[in-house]
Amino acid sequence: QSVLTQPPSVSAAPGQRVTISCSGNSSNIGNNFVSWYLQLPGTAPKLLIYDNNKRPSGIPDRFSGSKSGTSATLGITGLQTGDEADYYCGSWHSSLRAFVFGPGTKVTVL
Amino acid sequence: QVQLQESGPGLVKPSQTLSLTCTVSGGSISSGGYYWSWIRQPAGKGLEWIGRIYTSGSTNYNPSLKSRVTISVDTSKNQFSLKLSSVTAADTAVYYCARTTIFGVVNDFWGQGTLVTVSS
Numbered sequence: 001q002s003v004l005t006q007p008p009s010v011s012a013a014p015g016q017r018v019t020i021s022c023s024g025n026s027s028n029i030g031n032n033f034v035s036w037y038l039q040l041p042g043t044a045p046k047l048l049i050y051d052n053n054k055r056p057s058g059i060p061d062r063f064s065g066s067k068s069g070t071s072a073t074l075g076i077t078g079l080q081t082g083d084e085a086d087y088y089c090g091s092w093h094s095s096l097r098a099f100v101f102g103p104g105t106k107v108t109v110l
Numbered sequence: 111q112v113q114l115q116e117s118g119p120g121l122v123k124p125s126q127t128l129s130l131t132c133t134v135s136g137g138s139i140s141s142g143g144y145y146w147s148w149i150r151q152p153a154g155k156g157l158e159w160i161g162r163i164y165t166s167g168s169t170n171y172n173p174s175l176k177s178r179v180t181i182s183v184d185t186s187k188n189q190f191s192l193k194l195s196s197v198t199a200a201d202t203a204v205y206y207c208a209r210t211t212i213f214g215v216v217n218d219f220w221g222q223g224t225l226v227t228v229s230s
Contacts, residue, residue, distance in 0.1 A: 032215065035217065047220075050214060
């Protein structure tokens with residue numbers, strides 16, 4: 001049972017927009033930064049968003065992140081077939097003194 | 111650009127100790143500013159954080175694994191290592207090593223992962 005909550009799956013047609021929610025509490029998201037990771041099938045996870053809303057070099061601006069209170073959201077616009085993957089949120093959990101990941105959300109392009 | 115590479119046995123017997131090493135290239139592990147982490151993923155499941163170490167030797171572990179985990183660092187070899195004792199089939203997973211920023215706690219670079227199977 002993950003400390004963070006994500007929807008198991010989201011889907012949309014090519015070119016559309018999807019959002020993925022990540023819900024936590026004051027011990028994790030509420031008082032720490034959120035990062036998002038993309039995992040394409042059969043590959044290692046890759047950093048997508050850090051510090052709630054920053055994109056590493058090379059990540060297109062179709063990907064965006066936001067945080068409000070104890071929840072965070074990943075947005076993907078202009079959905080492409082290559083975006084089909086699992087997406088994980090993560091945050092430091094202050095009271096556990098541990099990093100926690102969400103259970104992951106599978107994005108399907110219809 | 112920093113690169114990480116996991117290495118170690120792909121098969122471990124139940125009750126034995128799983129040992130993996132992560133070799134860091136493209137930067138010094140002791141340059142400061144980063145933790146060095148281990149994360150695992152059972153087949154078809156999500157990511158599970160195992161723990162992290164700073165070059166000073168300071169560690170943090172997942173509470174659910176803490177009694178069985180030891181992470182150590184060898185700055186002379188630019189490596190850090192994972193030991194997981196008393197393994198069972200539930201420890202079968204792909205194990206990743208990663209660099210983690212101190213500020214923001216971001217796992218910014220990952221190894222490609224190595225599959226460890228626990229079986230007799």
